[in-house]
Amino acid sequence: MVTYRGWIVTLRGRHCTRRWRETAVDADGRVVNNVWTMAQKLTDKKLAVLGTGKLGGILLRAYLKQGLFSPKRVTATVKHAEKAAALAKELGVGVSTENRKAVHGADIVLLGVKPQVVGEVLKEIAPELGEKTLVISVAASVPTNYIEQHVGANVPVVRAMPNTCSAVGCGMTGICRGTHAGAEHLETARAMFDAVGRTVVVDEKNMDAVTGLSASGPAFAYIILESFAEAGVKVGLPRDVSTLLAAQMMKGAASVVLETGDHPALLKDAVTTPAGCTIDGILELEEGKLRVTLIKAVVKATHRAGELLFEK
Numbered sequence: 265m266v267t268y269r270g271w272i273v274t275l276r277g278r279h280c281t282r283r284w285r286e287t288a289v290d291a292d293g294r295v296v297n298n299v300w301t302m303a304q305k306l307t308d309k310k311l312a313v314l315g316t317g318k319l320g321g322i323l324l325r326a327y328l329k330q331g332l333f334s335p336k337r338v339t340a341t342v343k344h345a346e347k348a349a350a351l352a353k354e355l356g357v358g359v360s361t362e363n364r365k366a367v368h369g370a371d372i373v374l375l376g377v378k379p380q381v382v383g384e385v386l387k388e389i390a391p392e393l394g395e396k397t398l399v400i401s402v403a404a405s406v407p408t409n410y411i412e413q414h415v416g417a418n419v420p421v422v423r424a425m426p427n428t429c430s431a432v433g434c435g436m437t438g439i440c441r442g443t444h445a446g447a448e449h450l451e452t453a454r455a456m457f458d459a460v461g462r463t464v465v466v467d468e469k470n471m472d473a474v475t476g477l478s479a480s481g482p483a484f485a486y487i488i489l490e491s492f493a494e495a496g497v498k499v500g501l502p503r504d505v506s507t508l509l510a511a512q513m514m515k516g517a518a519s520v521v522l523e524t525g526d527h528p529a530l531l532k533d534a535v536t537t538p539a540g541c542t543i544d545g546i547l548e549l550e551e552g553k554l555r556v557t558l559i560k561a562v563v564k565a566t567h568r569a570g571e572l573l574f575e576k
């Protein structure tokens with residue numbers, strides 16, 4: 265057995281198997297959703313979604329569609345009254361602009377407002393929170409101890425960083441727990457994010473990195489995908505065919521990594537025939553510094569993720 269760039273590689277004769285090396289960051293990663301088993305426990309919980317914008321809306325729509333929460337036990341809020349009325353009509357749940365009222369009696373509060381608004385919303389709802397209320401925040405840059413300071417004693421807090429691919433059940437979410445949250449709170453949060461994709465438990469110190477990689481990442485991936493589609497057009501393909509080829513190819517490549525556990529470098533080698541066409545393309549990528557550019561993009565986004573809370 266050897267390790268190769270963070271992977272465990274087992275060599276048996278000519279056969280070589282690889283699996284992720286377990287790390288402290290991903291001690292409990294799961295491939296199989298546990299939505300069904302947790303669903304029974306969550307339908308009797310009262311959920312309040314505060315800040316039902318792009319991300320809050322994606323999550324709430326998924327929960328209602330899957331029956332993870334019962335509509336009569338869900339309340340939601342937004343900033344603008346007209347948006348509240350439109351959402352209430354669309355979702356069939358109570359939507360208002362009154363955070364404190366929405367949180368009254370809630371078992372789970374899902375905080376989906378912008379980082380700069382988190383403080384004022386927490387101040388508003390703090391009197392309604394206690395040790396039996398689980399607060400789950402998806403706000404980038406906002407640490408669990410900031411939330412704990414605003415909500416008072418012993419309130420369990422889970423910080424989460426999902427992405428917009430949750431809209432089609434292909435989300436990736438990193439979660440970590442605050443001082444007063446136990447394993448059961450993490451499990452509840454995990455069930456809520458497994459419902460829209462995969463969930464990984466990380467140390468809080470890694471949450472900005474999760475933000476820079478998998479939360480900002482879809483934007484980077486769309487640019488890469490769009491570039492592949494442009495490339496297809498350049499070499500003569502109709503745009504719709506080109507976009508389909510590019511998107512399905514990227515989905516396929518990602519699926520192979522996830523399903524086989526094979527190292528991406530070894531998979532790349534398998535596509536690269538000696539003196540074939542792929543190696544010529546790879547040379548162009550290396551000359552264009554694709555790797556270093558992507559690494560720098562994630563590093564920048566990660567640093568930026570640490571700054572948002574402190575801006576007005």
Ligand SMILES: NC(=O)c1ccc[n+]([C@@H]2O[C@H](COP(=O)([O-])OP(=O)(O)OC[C@H]3O[C@@H](n4cnc5c(N)ncnc54)[C@H](OP(=O)(O)O)[C@@H]3O)[C@@H](O)[C@H]2O)c1
Binds near residue numbers: 314381403427
């Ligand atoms: N978008 C992403 O890819 C992504 C990924 C991971 C995490 N996040 C995090 O998710 C959070 C929301 O991001 P988003 O992209 O969904 O933003 P968004 O679409 O602007 O949603 C924010 C929502 O908060 C509402 N709001 C503003 N002030 C409020 C208040 N005082 N009380 C209640 N609701 C209030 C807004 O209401 P109106 O609609 O009436 O203006 C809006 O619906 C951010 O903290 C972000 O860091 C986003």
